[in-house]
Amino acid sequence: MSDKRVVRVEVNGAWHDGLVEPRRTLSDFLRDDLDLTGTHVACENGFCGNCNVLLDGETVRSCLMFAVQADGRSLTTVEGLAEPDGTLGRLQQAFHDNHGLQCGFCTPAMLLTAHEYLEAYPDGGTDEQIREAISGVICRCTGYQHIVESIRAAAGGAA
Amino acid sequence: MKPAPFAYHAPDTLDEALELLAPGDGVRVLAGGQSLVPMMKARALRPTVVIDVNRIPGLAVVEEEGGALRIGALTRQQALLDNDVAGRAQPLLHAAGRFAGYLATRHRGTVGGSLAFAAPWAELSAAMVALDAQLEVRSARGERTVPARSFFTGPNETVLEPDELLTSVHVPAAAPRTGAGFHEVSARYRDFAQVAAAATVTVDDAGVCTAAELVLLCVAPVPHRVDVAHLVGTTGDAAALDAVAGLLVGLEPLDDIEVSGTYRSRVAVTLAKRALGDAFDHARGAA
Numbered sequence: 001m002s003d004k005r006v007v008r009v010e011v012n013g014a015w016h017d018g019l020v021e022p023r024r025t026l027s028d029f030l031r032d033d034l035d036l037t038g039t040h041v042a043c044e045n046g047f048c049g050n051c052n053v054l055l056d057g058e059t060v061r062s063c064l065m066f067a068v069q070a071d072g073r074s075l076t077t078v079e080g081l082a083e084p085d086g087t088l089g090r091l092q093q094a095f096h097d098n099h100g101l102q103c104g105f106c107t108p109a110m111l112l113t114a115h116e117y118l119e120a121y122p123d124g125g126t127d128e129q130i131r132e133a134i135s136g137v138i139c140r141c142t143g144y145q146h147i148v149e150s151i152r153a154a155a156g157g158a159a
Numbered sequence: 160m161k162p163a164p165f166a167y168h169a170p171d172t173l174d175e176a177l178e179l180l181a182p183g184d185g186v187r188v189l190a191g192g193q194s195l196v197p198m199m200k201a202r203a204l205r206p207t208v209v210i211d212v213n214r215i216p217g218l219a220v221v222e223e224e225g226g227a228l229r230i231g232a233l234t235r236q237q238a239l240l241d242n243d244v245a246g247r248a249q250p251l252l253h254a255a256g257r258f259a260g261y262l263a264t265r266h267r268g269t270v271g272g273s274l275a276f277a278a279p280w281a282e283l284s285a286a287m288v289a290l291d292a293q294l295e296v297r298s299a300r301g302e303r304t305v306p307a308r309s310f311f312t313g314p315n316e317t318v319l320e321p322d323e324l325l326t327s328v329h330v331p332a333a334a335p336r337t338g339a340g341f342h343e344v345s346a347r348y349r350d351f352a353q354v355a356a357a358a359t360v361t362v363d364d365a366g367v368c369t370a371a372e373l374v375l376l377c378v379a380p381v382p383h384r385v386d387v388a389h390l391v392g393t394t395g396d397a398a399a400l401d402a403v404a405g406l407l408v409g410l411e412p413l414d415d416i417e418v419s420g421t422y423r424s425r426v427a428v429t430l431a432k433r434a435l436g437d438a439f440d441h442a443r444g445a446a
Contacts, residue, residue: 005167022165022167022209023162023165023199025161025196044200045201046197049261058237058266059263059266060267061263063196064192064193064196065192066196068167068169069192069211069213135348
């Protein structure tokens with residue numbers, strides 16, 4: 001009853017094919033089938049936000065989508081934020097410079113969430129708006145202050 | 160945990176979806192997945208057939224006519240928040256909707272899904288009850304309209320039959336000089352509401368109330384509508400708002416791991432007064 005289905009998704013600019021059970025979550029597909037382990041999975045129930053990826057430019061919980069639902073869609077994961085030669089993107093560099101991470105587990109989701117935020121608020125907006133934006137991603141290390149400072153530092157240029 | 164195996168269908172038309180849904184038992188509709196998927200992962204739900212309605216055109220349309228709104232059930236919660244026409248027509252939709260989850264869950268989560276899952280803390284449920292919305296429900300057997308005020312039957316329970324699909328929500332036009340207020344308390348920022356209050360107030364050109372609605376969440380098994388007719392003829396002064404406390408005596412909210420029912424009762428009074436107060440201010444400003 002659970003026949004495998006072909007899935008074709010664009011991830012960070014490259015198209016990938018997969019053969020998945022319908023119950024395969026997008027996060028498991030990215031990590032285990034495409035070997036893109038930058039997408040981190042914590043609660044797997046939509047609460048923590050650590051699995052956030054960009055689906056056609058909008059953040060979504062990749063643990064709450066089935067891979068089959070992403071068929072034909074375009075995804076960006078944290079692996080897509082750096083330059084092809086590995087040079088950090090502006091937002092990543094800002095996190096590095098401003099101590100926007102400690103253990104690094106939430107960092108991929110924080111970066112993608114901040115990326116979407118800065119698209120909407122290129123000047124960085126207010127601290128309150130930044131905190132509202134990242135409220136859906138739980139960080140257990142930083143207390144968020146340095147994450148807010150990193151996002152503010154990255155504002156004003158392409159993330 | 161991972162969901163149990165299921166057969167997956169992604170129909171392109173509403174009729175096809177209703178046919179697939181017709182057997183009822185073991186069949187579940189997948190819209191935004193923000194409630195269904197966690198419940199499938201917990202194996203609290205083990206549907207054998209999942210019908211993904213995301214590819215059906217026309218289910219996510221928001222239309223406005225004369226101030227009345229028709230909101231397609233597949234409208235994403237964030238799309239409703241981004242819809243200025245809807246926000247102007249019925250400010251409560253935005254006041255309440257911005258408390259619904261987080262941006263990343265609102266990008267996927269739908270208006271219809273929130274109502275159909277009927278979580279006790281669902282802000283949009285409170286809004287639709289306050290606004291006297293009418294829910295359009297379809298099945299292979301036909302269609303019917305259910306008032307939001309009789310849609311909810313308990314926590315996570317509605318009058319929807321297993322073969323029925325909520326297709327759209329009709330919100331009547333607001334009277335001129337109608338304002339909205341929404342307040343909630345949660346353990347963590349933007350987490351599930353422990354108590355919430357939704358209010359609308361309509362005033363005349365002298366600022367005197369002609370109609371008011373108050374709906375509370377998490378104080379009863381379903382969104383709880385409070386008769387605040389005593390506010391009509393008042394200006395929403397302190398005495399009028401303080402009288403709301405008397406209307407909430409006798410409610411018996413449940414205890415849970417985070418808060419006691421007693422706490423909910425006390426907070427409900429404060430949030431109700433704040434929501435109504437905001438609605439009065441907003442209504443006078445919207446003159």
